[in-house]
Amino acid sequence: MATEVKVPTLGESVTEATVGAWLKKPGDAVALDEPIASLETDKVAVDVPSPVAGVLGQQLVKEGDTVNVGAIIATVEAGGVASAPAPAAASAASAPVAASVPAPAPVSSNTEDASSVTLSPAVRRLVLEHGLDPSSIKGTGRDGRLTKDDVMAAVAAGTAKAQGAAPAAPVAAAPTSAPTSSARAEERVKMTRLRQTVAKRLKSAQETAALLTTFNDVDMSAVIEARNTYKDLFEKKHGVRLGFMGFFTKAVCMALRDIPAVNAQIEGDEIVYHNYADISVAVSAPNGLVVPVIRNAETMSVAQIEKTIGDFGKKAKDGALTMEDMKGGTFTISNGGVFGSLMSTPIINPPQSAVLGLHRIEDRPVVRDGQIVIRPMMYLALSYDHRLIDGREAVTFLVAVKNAIEDPTRLLIDL
Template identity: 75%
Template sequence: MATDVVVPTLGESITEATLGQWLKKPGEAVKADEPIASLETDKVSVEVPAPTAGVIAELVVGEGDTVNVGAVIARIDAGATASTAATPAVEDRNAIGQAEAAAPAEPAAAPVEEAGDPVTLSPSVRRAVLEHGVDPSKIKGTGKDGRLTKDDVIAAAKTQPKPAAAAAAPAAAPVAVAAPAGERREERVRMTRLRQTVASRLKEAQNTAAILTTFNDVDMTAVIEARNKYKDLFEKKHGVRLGFMGFFVKAACMALRDVPAVNASIEGDEIVYRDYVDVSVAVSAPNGLVVPVIRDAQDLSVAGIEKTIGDFGARAKAGTLKLEEMKGGTFTISNGGVFGSLMSTPIINPPQAGVLGLHRIEERPVVRDGQIVARPMMYLALSYDHRLIDGREAVTFLVAIKNAIEDPTRLLIDL
């Protein structure tokens, strides 16, 4: 009996998604709750589990198609055994590879699948395999669940010996034309739904808000000394590493209390002020940066903040962040310093009115007590909506951050 696989509920106000990748193919056996496809929403990638054990009977939609919540995307032959998967798998391979089959045979290209050892490839990876003539079954994948990526294929192609095709060509065939040196290639890849949403929201911010950026710098000496002194005890007691974000989030909460306009937002012809701080923090995920929210950050200790950020980071890499964890947020902190950024002008995330940009720490000459000395310095950038926040308030906010970081005792005595 065939069982329909439908698009699950994706969260409040989300009605559609993009079919990012099929993880199973017709004829393959699946277990109940085993992921068979990944969906890309406006915020995260969501895996679709098999509702029952059996064999994939049909894939109703293709990769890259837009699907609505509740739509049927596949059918499973419930109760079927793995032995019944052989014939459908061959049919599916022929269907997927019609374009390759119609093209002239390329002896150097390894098959995408070998008998008894199927390899599931995305379209871009499949093209790379055919283009570079590598055997995907001999490449170790670095993607999620060990799946191959395009970079894996290109790296493998660079390490394998180049075929002596020119030497093997018959001497009587001088008309053969070799590929031109320095051949330039282009590849068109459809934007993910996440990237489309990011592009739309950033452009909306520029079109709507009067964005201005104010800079300051901060001497990181005191925070670095405190971190080096207590990091081992901190990790032993709290089970998480002591980083710099805990200090900056705590300092931001204090500064936002003193300058509430930076934590406010414009709704129509009204300004909404808040007595709580929900800090959005950017963390790395397989498909790019995601921005989960630390709720009521003003009530958390540095340890509580670090634990929350560590949990977000681990679940972002595993793809298990929930949609509701990335909604809302009253203020954003973006740490481009981890990627080596010296200075930037971050764009606010509407309806928020401010975003604090952190950058890399490097030793620079500064004057202390009339002497030129080297100090670990960081540039801070506050981008803000000038419709709501005046320059005086922006500078006051940054100075409050600077004072708290350069003298962390202020964080303890709430000064």
């Protein structure tokens, strides 16, 4: 008996999604709750689990199709028998006919073997980019699934096989004409739903808000010294590495309390002030920038903040962020410094009214007590909606963050 597979509830106000990838083929055996397809929503990728154990029947939609919540996308034959051996038997029966054209057969077989590995959209993209055979990589994720770290480790170690490498060896002469045709090749790839949403929201922010950016620089000497002194003890006690984001998040929470307009937002003709700090942390994911939220960050310790950010980073790499992880946020911190950015003008994340941009740390000459000395300096950038936040408030907020980072004792005695 066939059981219908429907698009699950995707989250508040989300009514449709795009089929990102089929993780199983018709005829593949599936277990109860095993992901059979991945959907891309405006914010995250969502796996569609099998409602029963059995064999995947029809796929009623194609990759790239838009589907609504509750739509039927496939069927599963409960208790069915996987049809995987059938193609093998068929190819064996037709072996005498296929003998005259041996090249295509092994390529097709290898492709089917590789595609049978269950991959998340992030991992699938990485495998395709490197042209790897996923079945040659050992997975460490749930139920042995591949993670992004597994693929990158295999690439670094050189242990992963190239897709189709084995069967391609006997026909090595075939690719000789490829260089001439691909010298000026172009490729058109449809924008993912996440990328389309990011593009619309950022453009909307520019058109709606009165954006302005103010800059300052901060001497990172004290924070670097504290980190170097306590990082080993910190990791031993809390099980997480001590970074700089914990310090900046605590400094931001203190500054938001003193300058509440930076933590507010405009709704119609009203200003909504928040007495809590839900900090959105910009994280790079395979499909684009995402901003999971550290809720009630003002109540957290540095260790709790660092652990939460670390969990978000891992989930983003594995494509496992949920709608709940992304919901809300009153202020954003974006750290372009991890990619080497010297300075930028970040764009606010509506309906928020401000975003703090962090940048790379580099030694620069500065004047201290009348002497030119070398200090590890970082540029800070605060972009804000000038409709709500005045220049004085923006500058005061940024100076408060600077003072807390240059003298971390302020974070302990609440100054």
